[in-house]
Each structure stands twice: as C-alpha cells, then as structure tokens.
Amino acid sequence: VRDCTVFAYSYPELVSRAEGESLVRRVNSLYGENATSQFTFTLGDPIRDGYTPRRAVQLADGVQRRASLQRGEFQYQYYANVRAQKSGMDGADGAYKVFVFLGRTRQLQDSMTPMDWLRDPSFVGFTGFQSSSTLNYGGYSGNPADGSGTQNANGVVALTKALEDRMAAGELSGLDEKMVGEYLNQEMSWRISTVGCLLLLWVKCMAGGQKLTMERFAGRRQVRAPRRCSGL
Amino acid sequence: VHPDDAAGFEIDVSYAKILPPTPDTFPEIQDGGFKHLMYATSGRAGGVSEGPKVG
Numbered sequence: 001v002r003d004c005t006v007f008a009y010s011y012p013e014l015v016s017r018a019e020g021e022s023l024v025r026r027v028n029s030l031y032g033e034n035a036t037s038q039f040t041f042t043l044g045d046p047i048r049d050g051y052t053p054r055r056a057v058q059l060a061d062g063v064q065r066r067a068s069l070q071r072g073e074f075q076y077q078y079y080a081n082v083r084a085q086k087s088g089m090d091g092a093d094g095a096y097k098v099f100v101f102l103g104r105t106r107q108l109q110d111s112m113t114p115m116d117w118l119r120d121p122s123f124v125g126f127t128g129f130q131s132s133s134t135l136n137y138g139g140y141s142g143n144p145a146d147g148s149g150t151q152n153a154n155g156v157v158a159l160t161k162a163l164e165d166r167m168a169a170g171e172l173s174g175l176d177e178k179m180v181g182e183y184l185n186q187e188m189s190w191r192i193s194t195v196g197c198l199l200l201l202w203v204k205c206m207a208g209g210q211k212l213t214m215e216r217f218a219g220r221r222q223v224r225a226p227r228r229c230s231g232l
Numbered sequence: 233v234h235p236d237d238a239a240g241f242e243i244d245v246s247y248a249k250i251l252p253p254t255p256d257t258f259p260e261i262q263d264g265g266f267k268h269l270m271y272a273t274s275g276r277a278g279g280v281s282e283g284p285k286v287g
Contacts, residue, residue: 025255032253068252074262075250078269083242098243159245177247181271184245188272192241 033068069164076175078159080188083152084129099126099191100157102166102184114193122189124162127155159184245272 004010013026029035068075082098099114101122117123130153163180166172172183247269251260 022256024258028253028255028258070252073251075252076247077250078245078247079266080243080245085241177267177269180247181245181269184269184272188245190243 068160069168070175076160076177076180078163078175078180080124080157080159080190082127082129082155082157084155085152095128095130097126097128097193098155098157099193100124100159101189101191102159102162103171103187117191124159125157127157129153129155243273245269 001007004014012030013023017023017026070076080100084098097114099117101117101120102124103122160175163172163175163183166183167175171187172179245268246266248266249262251262253259
C-alpha cells in the first residue's frame with residue numbers, strides 16, 4: 001500500500017512535500033546534518049559557579065546543531081561499545097551506568113557525584129544497564145538452566161562529536177582511525193556508577209596505555225588499588 | 233584491573249568511514265561497514281581484548 005492515508009495516519013516524511021521534492025531530500029531535511037531539534041531539554045540542575053557549561057547545555061537554548069567539522073571526501077563515525085552481563089557486575093545489583101570521558105577530567109577531581117561528571121568538559125556520554133543478581137533473581141537475567149544467565153547486554157556511546165571538538169581545539173590533527181586510535185588509547189576513560197550514585201569503578205589509562213591507575217569507591221570511602229594492566 | 237572488579241564488563245570502540253550525504257543522497261558506509269578500532273582501549277579494564285600496544 002503506497003498511500004498510507006487510507007489507514008488514517010501518515011508520516012512527517014510524507015506529508016506536505018513540495019512539488020518535485022524527493023523523499024530522500026525530505027528525509028535529509030528532517031534528520032540530516034542540518035536538521036534542527038524538535039525538542040529541547042535541560043541537562044541537570046543549574047550549573048554551579050566554577051563549572052564550564054558543556055556544549056550540550058548550551059544547545060538546550062535552541063541553538064542549531066552545527067554541521068560536522070570533518071572535511072574531505074569521507075567522514076568518520078566512532079562509537080564506544082559497552083557490553084555487560086545481565087547477571088550484573090560485582091556490587092552493582094540493579095541499574096548502573098557507564099560514563100565515558102575524553103581527556104583530562106580536570107573538574108572532576110575526586111567527585112563521586114554523577115551530576116558533576118555530566119558537566120565536566122571531558123564528559124562524552126553514558127549508557128545505562130539494568131542488571132540483577134543471579135543469586136536472588138530480582139529481575140530477568142537469563143535462564144540458568146540453559147546457561148543463558150550469562151547473556152550480555154549492550155550499550156553504545158557516540159564519540160564522533162566529542163572527537164570533532166578535540167580536533168577543533170587542536171588536540172587531534174585528524175579523525176582517521178590511526179590518529180583517533182592513538183588518541184583514545186591515551187585519553188579515554190570511563191566510570192561506572194549505580195543509580196544511587198555509588199561509584200563502582202573509575203578506570204583511566206596513563207600515557208601509552210601501559211600503566212593503569214584504578215580507584216574503587218565504596219560510598220564515600222575510597223580505596224586506592226593501583227595495578228598494572230598487563231596480562232588482562 | 234582484576235576481573236573480579238568488573239566481571240563481564242567490556243568496552244571497545246568501533247568506527248565507520250562514511251561518504252557524506254548530499255541533499256539528494258543518504259550517507260553511505262564504506263569498506264564493508266563498522267570495524268573494530270584497535271589500540272583504542274587496549275590493555276584497559278574489564279576483559280577488553282588487547283590489540284597491539286601503542287608506543
């Protein structure tokens with residue numbers, strides 16, 4: 001059925017198209033690079049003094065999203081892929097989030113408040129997971145009888161815009177895979193937090209990706225456990 | 233990081249090379265789709281598969 005109006009509904013891609021306007025052109029105008037957001041949102045509560053507002057916060061005022069900074073015949077898109085077992089992580093029975101950062105987390109210091117992380121210039125994005133202990137079956141975690149209790153859940157954090165920002169700031173000379181791979185190896189870090197803001201894990205690799213400093217937190221109590229990452 | 237600290241957790245990076253859209257064409261993924269970006273998280277926590285070390 002090509003004319004869906006017989007079902008008394010339609011789609012924004014289809015209605016009010018100008019004479020001669022192709023469907024591809026309409027889709028690009030709605031969802032392409034120069035598309036404007038159909039809604040706005042405010043990221044968290046008002047920004048405290050001393051914090052640099054992130055671009056996402058500025059965009060909440062309705063500023064049009066800028067076009068990609070990538071020039072040339074091709075562009076690159078990068079994504080951080082996070083996988084976690086549905087059966088949950090050590091100490092993370094329930095929901096938890098993985099926060100991804102690029103560059104020095106200079107405003108975070110030892111903050112254990114995710115709202116502070118969201119405002120740090122190094123913050124890129126987060127993805128959430130719902131997990132449950134395989135011991136108490138507080139939620140679905142697969143059928144242990146068939147071994148599916150170790151099923152993975154997947155999440156994605158888009159990195160491209162953040163990498164373009166670093167390129168604009170002169171921290172990256174380009175976005176090809178070699179440059180970005182080396183940059184991420186040194187500058188990418190992530191934190192894992194429960195919805196109750198209990199910081200579970202903060203991982204940050206030092207120069208060259210050879211040396212790892214890890215800090216674990218239990219509530220407000222901090223336990224430092226530097227380890228090397230070789231062999232893992 | 234010891235596996236006990238983040239059992240079952242993995243993070244890595246993928247990328248795609250894309251021919252940008254024009255007003256009358258959609259973006260087109262090149263070279264067969266998304267690929268795993270080596271180096272990006274090598275040697276990191278949570279059972280991340282290690283690629284060749286950088287540096």
